[in-house]
Amino acid sequence: MPHSKVxxxxxxxxxxxLYTAFSxxxxxxxxxxxxxxxxxxxxxxxxxxxxxxWQKYVEAWTGSNYDTYFxxxxxxxxxxxxxxxxxxxxxxxxxxxxxFRGNRLIYFIIFSTIIFPPQITIIALFQTLVDYGLYxxxxxxxxxxxxxxxxxxxxxxxxxxxRLPQDLFDAxxxxxxxxxxxxxxxxxxxxxxxxxxxxxxxxxxxxNEFLYAVVLISDESxxxxxxxxxxxxxxxxxxxxxxxxxxxxxxIPIVIVYAIFSEKLIQGMxxxxxx
Numbered sequence: 001m002p003h004s005k006v007x008x009x010x011x012x013x014x015x016x017x018l019y020t021a022f023s024x025x026x027x028x029x030x031x032x033x034x035x036x037x038x039x040x041x042x043x044x045x046x047x048x049x050x051x052x053x054w055q056k057y058v059e060a061w062t063g064s065n066y067d068t069y070f071x072x073x074x075x076x077x078x079x080x081x082x083x084x085x086x087x088x089x090x091x092x093x094x095x096x097x098x099x100f101r102g103n104r105l106i107y108f109i110i111f112s113t114i115i116f117p118p119q120i121t122i123i124a125l126f127q128t129l130v131d132y133g134l135y136x137x138x139x140x141x142x143x144x145x146x147x148x149x150x151x152x153x154x155x156x157x158x159x160x161x162x163r164l165p166q167d168l169f170d171a172x173x174x175x176x177x178x179x180x181x182x183x184x185x186x187x188x189x190x191x192x193x194x195x196x197x198x199x200x201x202x203x204x205x206x207x208n209e210f211l212y213a214v215v216l217i218s219d220e221s222x223x224x225x226x227x228x229x230x231x232x233x234x235x236x237x238x239x240x241x242x243x244x245x246x247x248x249x250x251x252i253p254i255v256i257v258y259a260i261f262s263e264k265l266i267q268g269m270x271x272x273x274x275x
Contacts, residue, residue, distance in 0.1 A: 027251070033244035041240055056245045064235065066249060068221060069228030074253075076138055076224060077206045080145040084202055087146070088153030089195060093187050095154070096161035097169060107158065113151045118211055121148075126215060136218050144216060145206050153198045160194035161187060196261050204254055225250050 033041060034056065035049045060066055095107055125144050126135070134140030164187070172182050188195065210226040217223055223231075232246045 030244050030251075031248055033241055034248040035245075036241050038239050038241045056242060057249065060232070060242060060245045060249060064228070064232050064246070065220070066225075066228060066232070066246070069223055069225045070249070072138065072222060073207060073225040076142055076145070077203060080142045080149070080206050081199055081202045083142070083146050084149045084153050085195060085199055088150050088198065089157055089188065089191070090183065091150075092154045092157035092161050093183050095158045096164075097187075110151045110154050114155060118148065122211065122215055125212070129216060135216060136222065138222055141213060141216055141224075144212050145209070148212070149202045149205065153202065156198050156201075157191065157194055160191055164190060200257060200261055203257055207254055208250075 029046070032049060035052045035054070037053065040047075040050060095103060125147075129135040129137075129140040129144070132140075134143065168186055168190075169182055172186055177185065208226060209224075210230075213224045213227055214230075217227065229246055229250055233243050
C-alpha cells in the first residue's frame with residue numbers, strides 16, 4: 001500500500017475517533033453518572049461506578065411523576081409523528097407527481113416556512129389555540145407539532161419522490177391502479193427509507209421539544225418529558241447523580257428508536273446520492 005494512502009487512512013481514523021469521542025463522550029459520561037451517587041461523583045467525577053445502582057432509575061420514575069410525563073410525551077409524539085408522516089407523504093407525492101397551476105408556489109411557501117424560527121410563530125399559535133379552546137390540551141399541542149414539522153417532512157419526501165422513475169407510475173395506470181393505490185402500493189413501499197428518515201427526525205425533535213410545550217401547556221398532568229426534566233432538575237438541584245438518572249430516562253427511548261431504524265435512516269439520508 002502506498003505511503004500516502006496509509007497516512008490518509010490514519011488521519012481519517014483519527015478524525016473519526018475524535019468525532020466519536022466528542023459526540024458519544026458526554027452521553028457515556030452521563031450514563032455513568034446516572035448509576036452513581038452524588039457523593040461518589042464528588043470524590044471521583046470520571047471514575048467507573050463502584051456498583052451499578054439501578055434502583056436510582058426506579059426512584060426517579062416513581063418519585064417525580066416521571067410516569068405521567070413519559071406517557072404524555074409518548075402519546076403526543078406517536079400521534080404527531082403519525083399524522084405528520086401520513087399527511088406529509090401524501091402532500092409530497094402530489095407535489096412530485098402531479099403538475100398543476102400553483103404547484104411550485106405551494107412548494108416555495110412550504111420551503112419558506114422552514115427557515116422561520118419558532119419564536120416568530122409562538123404568539124400566533126398561542127392565540128389560535130386559545131380562540132379554539134385548545135390551549136392547555138394534548139390535542140392542541142399535537143396540532144402545533146404537526147404544523148411545525150409538516151413543511152420539513154414535505155420538503156424532504158418531495159425531493160425523494162420526484163426522483164422515482166415515471167415509468168413505474170405510467171405502468172401502474174395502464175394496469176388500472178387508482179391514485180390512492182399508486183400512492184399506497186408504489187410510492188410508499190419504494191419511498192420507505194425516506195419516510196423512515198423523516199419519522200426518526202420528527203420523533204427526535206418532538207420528543208425533545210421544550211418551547212411550545214412550556215408555553216402551550218400549564219396543567220401538571222399534561223406536561224411532557226422535557227418539562228418534567230426541568231421540574232425534576234429543580235427538585236434535585238444538588239443531587240447531580242439523580243439529575244443524570246432523570247436525563248437518561250428521557251434519552252433511552254430515542255436511542256432505542258435509532259438502534260431499530262438506523263439502517264433505514266442511513267438509506268434515506270443517502271438516497272439519490274449515488275445513481
